[in-house]
Amino acid sequence: MKKINPSIPKGTRDFGPEEMIKREYIFFNLKKVFSKYGFQNIETPSMENMEVLKGKYGEEGDKLLYSILNSGDFLKNKKISSNTNYNKLKSNISKKGLRYDLTVPLARYVSMNRNNINFPFKRYQLQQVWRADKPQRGRYREFYQCDIDYIGTKSLFCEIEIIKIINEVLSELRFNDFIIKLNNRKILIGIADLLNIRENFSDFCMLIDKIDKVGIEGIKNDLIKRNFNNKMINALKEILNFSGNNEEKLDFLKKKINKSKIGIEGIEELREIITISDNKNMNTIIDFSLARGLSYYTSSIFEVIPKKNSIGSLAGGGRYDNLTEVFGLKDMSGIGISFGIERIYNIMEENNLFPKEIEEPCKVLVTNLNKEVVNFSMEIANKLRKNNISTEMYLSYSKLKKQLQFANNKKIPYVVIIGEDEKKVNKITLKNMNSGNQQLLEVKELLNILS
């Protein structure tokens, strides 16, 4: 057989045991909170039909979709020549693609199963997505997303619960300093109405979205290019620079955009949310410059950022009115939030937020010194496991030193040493690998100490 240099595709990662323990710790805590709030887990296939994916993520997104070649003789009966139109050929020879996010599959799932779902439907989903993006630090071609969504309800209690869930998840993970930024797309429409630029709304949102990176001055040239005059720029500045608490911000803006019915609607929705969340110290801050990139949001939007080190967000989401319409299911308002697992992982790693206890691969190694004592060793290993203590038994007869070295390399905190002396008195020696201490113990005592 030809020798192959083992490697993995660019932008993908192996997760070894130590990373997996930490990743699963995050997953476990997220799922625990979601379940407590009555969310239910679903999984959708990694592959979706191309027509389900295409056109949902904008032109740029479409380019990042991974296509899977049809199986069999994929080119059979396809007319090809040097003049062949690539895109057409591509869509002919590849009818399936890999999941790009969890939102479109959710919309597809809900539309397909509309008759079996009890609405409002509260689901969480924690699966990989794939994007043929240029890999760089913190950006991968395969990564996990973790979404919760409410589908089939306009209730603002969803927003309030989501804010609680964010707080609960992040406090379980021992994050201290974070902010939940809130805004409402309807408010942004109100501002656009005030500036008389409603027809360029999505363009306006894209510009606004840049402000947290470059400031208002940073988008001034772009505004001028778009025919913003000084008066408009100053009006926008005044709104975005206004400082005050959440209530004061809403009161201030309400006066400004009082001619926009939809803008006022947004103000009142946001007021209902912050009345409750402010009351409970939920870390919410209204930020009128929050716009969120995705075009499907229609009212509440939010984004969670760490106070320090605010590069990138920990979570983000919003409310949408028409997610399932393209699949033939109308009037399904919903709201969702996506937790940035990979970023949360990196911040936790940098700040040592993972508890030390989880890093033990296994609690105890039972030695396996020779044929005379192996049965006793096996018996002890079995007893430990029966008591739910994770136990590795050394697999071959070797010198004690080698077996202790193995435990040490693997960071196993305890070794149960069983030699002929121990067998004679029907006891075991427990060695604490951190302190180096050894004790001769009854089996009962061993189980008590390690349980």
Place this chain on the structure above:
Amino acid sequence: MKKINPSIPKGTRDFGPEEMIKREYIFFNLKKVFSKYGFQNIETPSMENMEVLKGKYGEEGDKLLYSILNSGDFLKNKKISSNTNYNKLKSNISKKGLRYDLTVPLARYVSMNRNNINFPFKRYQLQQVWRADKPQRGRYREFYQCDIDYIGTKSLFCEIEIIKIINEVLSELRFNDFIIKLNNRKILIGIADLLNIRENFSDFCMLIDKIDKVGIEGIKNDLIKRNFNNKMINALKEILNFSGNNEEKLDFLKKKINKSKIGIEGIEELREIITISDNKNMNTIIDFSLARGLSYYTSSIFEVIPKKNSIGSLAGGGRYDNLTEVFGLKDMSGIGISFGIERIYNIMEENNLFPKEIEEPCKVLVTNLNKEVVNFSMEIANKLRKNNISTEMYLSYSKLKKQLQFANNKKIPYVVIIGEDEKKVNKITLKNMNSGNQQLLEVKELLNILS
């Protein structure tokens, strides 16, 4: 936007909340046992470089690999015409494929990380694999595999532990009647030596492998085609028809194949394993007709089948000597077993082996009747969640009947009713949805009952 009929690719599945609860119940129990034995979780990328996958699964397997199109202008500068060689073009325009099993990625992972791994390496892995197979009942194009492997040890304690793990996993899942069939490839070589057909060994294994479906008589014609004379057929029949306990089987065969050194080695390995496993009632049965399809097995092989309904296996595996050699890492003997998650799921479903308790989507629904009581409702919901009771709060002000109906449809077993009467006396009404009983309770009492 063009309306799209929502659908999923053939051979793939959505897993809704009810299935996910059951699937996760299986996953949880498997992982619990694996961890107890000191196995550690890894994950590898869904995509592997094509050269890693190609040629590892035989000609038939290669055809079932899913290829991913290179991103960008994948046909750029490729010379194509109607005479183009498809296979060559395919390998040009698609450098990556989806994982076909968990074994080749493990070999690739171990070879890449050989300097950071403490051998013997005990890993488990529970991830999807993809095969462009013809979908049929119980056969999917995307499905989960669940493997444990020991890499870097020839110790027969691995075999013994694996037999224990199988027993423990299946008893956790409440399987009663199953058999672990054991054999050893070296024994099969011994039989092939006896019949003087060593040069056609892999062909012989493939034939033997069919016996559990068609019986010895069923392969008689195939044997004759392969120049087996009557004497050889009778010798084979005698071996395979021999009945006795495990020890008697080994003693009987040892006499038959005593001229084959490798055959005797196999006998003695198997004897060491059954001496311990028989002692502990481990459900092991030696079956000399067990061959296992995969060519990389080199000694112990095993397969777990239900006693009744023996269509297909619950788990299977074996020992291999040269798994990582193709990636440049020699002398890494190992042994692995793969649990057939999808089959285990189906049998558990058919036999009602899932505990009823896990099927609750959520323990309690808190009503949300009107603006006067909503704060009290929210307070109770929070208290329940703080006590780790999964709680859904109804999201909009609706009539009680509608809210009870919702709980009923979702099979939520308890409803906490909070109206103005309850608010006045600072109590709640707990309705048991199964019995229909209602009680007026202090909040403390509520928490006690539901905890």
